[in-house]
Amino acid sequence: MTTSKKSTSVQQVEPEEKEPTSVAGLVLENRLGYALRRAQLSVFKHFNEAMQEYEIRPAQFSSLVVIEGYPGITQTNLAKILDIDPPRIVSLINNLEERGLALRVRCKRDRRSHGIFLSKKGEALTEQLKELAEQSDINATQALSEIERRQLLSLLVKVYAADTIEE
Amino acid sequence: MTTSKKSTSVQQVEPEEKEPTSVAGLVLENRLGYALRRAQLSVFKHFNEAMQEYEIRPAQFSSLVVIEGYPGITQTNLAKILDIDPPRIVSLINNLEERGLALRVRCKRDRRSHGIFLSKKGEALTEQLKELAEQSDINATQALSEIERRQLLSLLVKVYAADTIEE
DNA sequence: TATTGTTATACTCTATAACTATA
DNA sequence: TATAGTTATAGAGTATAACAATA
Numbered sequence: 001m002t003t004s005k006k007s008t009s010v011q012q013v014e015p016e017e018k019e020p021t022s023v024a025g026l027v028l029e030n031r032l033g034y035a036l037r038r039a040q041l042s043v044f045k046h047f048n049e050a051m052q053e054y055e056i057r058p059a060q061f062s063s064l065v066v067i068e069g070y071p072g073i074t075q076t077n078l079a080k081i082l083d084i085d086p087p088r089i090v091s092l093i094n095n096l097e098e099r100g101l102a103l104r105v106r107c108k109r110d111r112r113s114h115g116i117f118l119s120k121k122g123e124a125l126t127e128q129l130k131e132l133a134e135q136s137d138i139n140a141t142q143a144l145s146e147i148e149r150r151q152l153l154s155l156l157v158k159v160y161a162a163d164t165i166e167e
Numbered sequence: 168m169t170t171s172k173k174s175t176s177v178q179q180v181e182p183e184e185k186e187p188t189s190v191a192g193l194v195l196e197n198r199l200g201y202a203l204r205r206a207q208l209s210v211f212k213h214f215n216e217a218m219q220e221y222e223i224r225p226a227q228f229s230s231l232v233v234i235e236g237y238p239g240i241t242q243t244n245l246a247k248i249l250d251i252d253p254p255r256i257v258s259l260i261n262n263l264e265e266r267g268l269a270l271r272v273r274c275k276r277d278r279r280s281h282g283i284f285l286s287k288k289g290e291a292l293t294e295q296l297k298e299l300a301e302q303s304d305i306n307a308t309q310a311l312s313e314i315e316r317r318q319l320l321s322l323l324v325k326v327y328a329a330d331t332i333e334e
Numbered sequence: 335t336a337t338t339g340t341t342a343t344a345c346t347c348t349a350t351a352a353c354t355a356t357a
Numbered sequence: 358t359a360t361a362g363t364t365a366t367a368g369a370g371t372a373t374a375a376c377a378a379t380a
């Protein structure tokens with residue numbers, strides 16, 4: 001129905017003159033999903049700047065950290081932990097393998113699965129990147145005190161951990 | 168360097184046997200960016216389910232809410248408030264206009280710009296969707312108390328508002 | 335010359351279905 | 358028959374450059 005020009009909201013013909021002042025406009029500021037998205041984009045922007053020279057994307061970094069924590073993890077289990085679909089893992093690991101950061105080792109007992117390991121180079125880089133990531137998180141949240149930062153992290157983990165369990 | 172098979176981390180030849188127990192694996196749980204992303208995906212999943220029958224995407228909902236709050240807002244200002252690029256606004260508003268939810272009104276004084284208004288139908292739908300969104304946020308954060316939910320929102324706004332200002 | 339809105343384009347992220355090789 | 362990994366593909370979401378109309 002594109003002929004609803006008699007709607008009360010269209011009585012006014014002039015666009016607003018002054019710029020909206022509020023940071024995100026009225027009800028939007030009370031929407032958790034919106035705030036989460038904006039904060040996430042903001043924090044990722046800092047992260048990507050910090051990782052730029054290493055050409056490491058968020059999912060690659062997460063993979064490195066998980067592989068470091070679970071050497072020999074299978075691709076299926078990595079997908080479960082990161083809550084992403086198996087096909088994404090393939091190109092993720094391909095990339096890390098091509099760059100000599102990780103490698104696949106065929107499992108003897110079940111020759112369908114691969115164990116993933118970090119190379120020496122991958123281990124060293126991961127250590128370095130973890131520090132960069134930590135600093136980047138701090139830079140991205142300068143507006144928060146240390147206590148608030150921990151509070152935020154703890155609340156976020158509660159939210160997504162609950163969702164992971166109920167699945 | 169794909170021949171680095173002598174790395175210490177590859178001494179082990181068998182992939183791990185037991186499934187990783189932790190929800191997100193070691194250091195990942197302490198990464199704010201990761202937690203933000205996971206929580207955001209979780210909350211958006213609930214949101215998208217709630218909006219499914221209305222075929223409203225997150226950015227469309229945000230646009231509706233901002234237009235409702237600033238009737239006659241120009242596309243440029245809408246882009247600024249939502250912090251997205253102007254080309255995205257075009258298809259966003261096209262879609263809302265095709266569905267009779269919003270309409271563009273050419274500005275008299277500056278005929279380059281359009282004021283955007285909600286139609287009666289758009290206003291009614293927006294009211295309805297705001298309630299759905301609020302309920303969806305609550306459902307997505309059942310693990311939090313009401314106080315924690317407000318805390319979380321306030322911390323998130325601090326984070327992204329600071330980033331908006333410093334630009 | 336600068337600005338508003340627009341088109342075209344490309345690149346990333348993500349989801350799905352179907353295939354292969356093993357079990 | 359089921360599972361691990363893979364391939365192919367398509368759809369969102371997003372970013373950029375370039376253009377038309379207007380100022």
